[in-house]
Structure formats: C-alpha cells, structure tokens
C-alpha cells in the first residue's frame with residue numbers, strides 16, 4: 001500500500017546536519033498492522049510523518065497506492081490525507097473552542113451527513129470509554145487521557161484506509177489502553193491498515209509485524225502473524241526479538 005524508496009530525512013540546525021532517516025526501503029502492506037519500535041530519537045515519529053505525507057522527505061519517494069506523495073502539491077496532499085488517513089499523534093491538537101464531540105465530528109462532516117457522523121462518533125466514544133457528559137466538554141476542561149481518546153475518535157471517524165498512530169496509549173491507564181488497543185485490532189480486522197509507533201510491549205503485541213528502527217535505519221523485522229491473543233508464545237517471541245535488537 002505504501003512503498004518507500006531510499007527515504008531520507010535530514011534536519012539542519014545551526015549549520016549542522018542530522019540525518020534522521022537514512023535510505024529506507026520499506027513496504028507497508030494493505031490490511032497489515034505494522035508496529036515501529038526503537039530507542040528514543042531513532043526517527044520513529046519522523047518516519048510516521050513521512051509515510052503519512054505530513055512531512056516531505058529530504059530525499060527518496062513515498063508511493064501510496066501508486067501515487068508519489070513527494071510530488072503532490074500541499075493542497076493535493078491535504079485532500080489525500082483527508083481522504084485516506086487517520087492520525088493519532090503525540091500533540092493532540094483538539095480545537096479549544098469546540099466540544100470533544102464537535103472536534104471528533106469535524107472530519108466526518110467534510111464527507112458525510114451530520115446524523116450518520118454523530119451516530120458513528122457516539123459509537124466510537126462508547127468504545128473508547130468517554131461518557132456522555134465528558135463528550136460535551138471543551139478540551140481545556142478534560143484530562144489528557146480523555147482528550148487523547150477524543151483525538152482517537154476523530155482519527156477513526158471517517159474509517160480511513162490507514163491509521164497512523166504515534167504512542168496512542170501514551171497518556172492512558174491500563175484499562176483505557178486496552179480499550180484503544182482493542183479498537184485498533186477491531187478496525188484492523190475490518191480491513192483498515194494500521195501503522196503505530198510505540199515503546200509499550202502490550203501495544204506492540206497487537207502488530208502482525210514489528211520493525212525495529214535504530215539511527216534512522218531498519219535494524220530488524222519480526223513477523224508475529226495476525227493478533228488473536230497476547231499469549232505467552234507471542235510475548236516470548238517479541239521479547240526475544242527486542243533483546244536481540246538491544247532494546
């Protein structure tokens with residue numbers, strides 16, 4: 001679904017250059033659940049930004065269903081992202097002047113009818129465990145975890161082809177993390193592709209494939225197979241892989 005060729009990203013700061021992604025050749029399969037792990041600063045978020053067309057690579061290409069994102073204008077990229085992608089990023093970016101419900105509905109209203117969008121948003125809020133009173137509040141009045149779950153509802157409202165998630169359970173307790181992970185597994189089983197960055201083993205177990213990024217290159221890859229349960233064998237395989245990677 002997404003193929004990168006020699007994907008590179010370099011940041012320049014005060015005359016020095018930092019090569020954050022180095023010549024990555026990588027394929028994200030349609031319907032897969034790819035997890036990206038690696039040490040802090042390895043370039044994981046930068047890779048997610050490049051794969052999703054949120055940021056342009058310095059060199060190389062990102063081809064999404066045959067279309068090279070690096071050649072699209074900003075306007076076309078915006079349409080592309082709106083049509084195909086859902087984003088759960090570390091900065092939550094909810095609009096302060098709108099309730100959680102209105103925030104979550106906003107992308108849906110660009111493409112669907114209010115009643116259908118409202119029903120879908122309600123169903124998603126039920127699944128992520130945000131009660132009706134909280135949904136009516138504004139972002140400044142809710143906890144970080146509630147805001148994060150509203151951002152997840154917003155990301156999923158249009159049933160995007162691909163969901164990009166950067167530490168989606170970062171601010172959540174174990175009960176709410178489990179709800180989000182179950183929701184991601186559910187949308188993935190329904191055919192949506194998921195690409196997720198995480199430091200969390202329980203989250204990573206949901207992936208069918210783990211990529212380990214270090215110093216801007218893919219150091220290793222583990223195929224775990226589709227998630228059914230987080231059983232001992234799956235945990236042991238992931239733990240052994242991460243140990244081998246020096247995690």
Ligand SMILES: Nc1ncnc2c1ncn2[C@@H]1O[C@H](COP(=O)(O)OP(=O)(O)OP(=O)(O)O)[C@@H](O)[C@H]1O
Pocket residue numbers: 011012013020038039040041042043044045046047
């Ligand atoms: N916009 C930017 N300008 C300059 N440097 C940047 C920018 N974005 C990222 N970097 C640098 O690129 C490197 C990789 O950052 P990135 O956020 O991709 O790492 P990460 O693997 O996601 O780390 P973490 O696990 O800590 O979130 C870091 O050293 C960071 O400082």
